[in-house]
Amino acid sequence: MPDVPSLVEALGWAPWAIIPLYLLGIGTAVDAVMKSRTPQGSVAWVFALATLPLVALPIYWILGRFKYDDYIDALHEFDARIASGIESALQTGVRDLLVQPSDLHDGEGLREKGEMRAFGEMATLPFTCGNDISLLIDGKATFDAIIPSIESAETYVMVQFYIIHDDEIGTRFQKALIEAAARGVEVRLLYDAIGSWKLPRRYLNELRQAGVHVARFAGPRSWLKKLRLNFRNHRKIVVCDGRTAFVGGLNVGDEYLGRDEKIGPWRDTHLQVKGPTVQGLQLSFARDWFYATREGLAHLEWTPQAASGDDQTALVLASGPADELETCGLLYTHAIESAEKRVWIATPYFVPDGRVLGALQLAALRGVDVRVMMPRTSDSLWFKWVPYAYLPEVERAGVKVFLHEPGFMHQKVALVDDDFAAIGTANFDNRSFRLNFEATMVMHDTAFCEETAEMLEHDFSNATPITREDLEGRSFLFRFAASATRLFAPVL
Template identity: 35%
Template sequence: MIWIIAALLLFILQIAFVIFFEYQRPSKAIVWLIVLHLIPVIGFLLYVFVAKEYMCFPALSQKESSQWNRIKADLIERCRQRVLNNTHEETVCHDDQLHALLSGFSAAPITACNETTVFSEGESAFEAMLSSIAASEHHIHVEFYIIRDDRLGTRFEQLLIRKAQEGLHVRLLFDGIGSRRLGKAYLKKLRNAGVEAGCFFPLLPSFMNKRLNYRNHRKIVVVDGKSGYFGGLNIGDEYLGKDPKFGYWRDTHFSIKGDAVIWLQDAFLTDWHRVTGEIITDPLYYPIQECRGKELVQVVKSGPDEPILELIFSLIVRAKKRIWIETPYFILEPGVLLALKTAALSGVDVRVIIPGVPDKNLVYTATLSYVQELLRAGVRFYSYQKGFIHAKVIISDDLAFSGSANMDIRSFCSQFEINALFYDGTVVDRLMQDFYRDRGDSKEILQSKFENQSGFQKLTSVFARLLSPLF
């Protein structure tokens, strides 16, 4: 009898613990309470080590903070002057409220004088990256969520080794979970050649420090501080379409030159400091950019301490003509779900392209539950048939938002991401053309798909939807 009472008290304490820490996020609290009921002790341990609120990195010293803030203030002022000198203020954004949000959202300002190239698949993007690295003269910064020790990974490895041996500063960052299969031999060859390599949240320390749920999902390459690459591609042969399960790999990646590169550099060097403790302040890493283009671009760095949920929500609610979305994962926070419903019911053209072949079955089942609900509101969905679609794009009227962030709760709130907001009609038109082409390679999902589901399928859908806030 005493053991039963003790177990009951322990269970009540576990429930109280979760409610105390999650009361501001009711949907997440409910999911964890369900998990506690299903697997009482194991569920609580999972919560403690996986779901605890993000703990920020240690604060900079006063001297370090002063250096960092001075550099950023100078860079922000440099970019602001370029915008004033090369554009008219009213051309930046036609929506005053959205402009105010975007101007204050990120430490990275709207930048001018940019020239962007859009890549719709891996081969051309990787060749461009490798060519830029080969031509580098001072430094190379590479950061990816996933790095594979395969043919493509070996090409990057050998080139980085060669450039390090030539005397360049070569720095590499990778995520501890995304690159968990990256062997020690791969890294040893890089380090022996002079490449500085760091792991963002290594697996075991992340588990012990309760940071396992917070991953660095960024994909960044910066060469000499003058050219940058970012988007959805990681380093691995599957991103070249060589995985037999998925075949053709459809992605969106960007090459950029201009003032926006400053803020890709800032994102990398911030992460470098988080991993190594080193603050890099040499002006050579922030060179004056050539004013080669006329595009306005705003780099948006986000993470658990800088969520992008408000920005995504604003892009949806301010749209008057269209909201077009491409995403491999579609798991929505309640506010975003309501915003999409309201937009569709208000006559906005809301369309979403998702994969036809899932890579994570439970996540895909949850995705389809959101699809079924939004179909009833008038949102149109398409399942991509040509291969696997990994592109992450939101087009809101005449603006486009794209980068590493998926349309899911993890990207909204828990992962370190790098995206950009594109104001230029040329880039937005190109992304719209890609959307049209992808829609042609897709099959529209109709409400009839869900009318003849079996009882088991419905039960699985309910279970996946309940767990979706944890995905």
């Protein structure tokens, strides 16, 4: 490696020009020490910023930050200006629907009560009863439920997706929003600028011209904050009239209905939600919308009502990089650690951090049926080797790993014992646990868990178990790529 004077000479820079660069690198290293998530991360950033600031500085400002500071500021403003009215309405309506750990039967035990207490402390809206939540399996069932709900909305529709494409289903979706606005329904669309980067301006302009309120998830437009490509709003939420909502793994695109010939069949899971948890999803949208537009939505329907169908207990966890605690990762870690019979996980991307990986290993070692299902075919080159990256460690402890086929499996589902099912937008990876804005529904209902188990059992029947021998039989380059994948785990 050339020394600093040689590098300065080679670049043709005067010493007075390079000194501020190194001072900026050292100053940024202080920021890394104060804000990095782990000691290992701090050491790596300090070394890189102090020795190679020209390379490390732009990477740090794009990938190194882990708190969305201006979103936190927006939440403080939201709380000061709007939240009190919303909370008053929520508390009035939800008081008789809240489920406290003390409400559980004696036979359900301290473990279950402890779980409910912990989950409730992290949740956007704690456990409530009176919910009617239905599984929507795959794209056709999902959009055949979402589109009619938009078409029948009477007062307002709020829609939030990470990815929206201008294709067949995207056109059908756009048409439903335009027709809703035409009949006087208040329609809002929030999209992520990174996930929907292919969406043409024409598509959005047509919505705006029809009276749809459109915003992208982006705060202040300063040049520095535009570099924060590592934070994405990965939520997929639809709320109609404050009484029906949808959340899950599907975005708006033809590939989500299995129409992409390269990917093939697309396996995914979404939820249709009725009952008080709708207000939890609506509150998540309202916060994101306020961040994007500074428009409060206190006039919406904020009084929860019990659904007329099933009486299910559920909560909403809207997690993200503005949280004081890493709530998404904590939720899964605690659920796994408390499992007694089974932990079944279906995820397109399995990149666990150390605490989650350890929880899975310990669960398997104490005899819990731990299964992880991933797709054999990935929609991303980065994740081609992911199923094999952690295979030796988890299999050694007794975790069973399965590859789903044919096509691509994109669902985000976790089932713990017969007690808890978690379904939403969060993948089982570092990005969803720490960097993305996500929305997860947690259902505490035996009948719903049985239905989820049946769904996953069918998926396991279309999956092939893999072992360390499968990895060891691969070429050296494949095994090296699988091991190297773990180096990029913090940003995958």
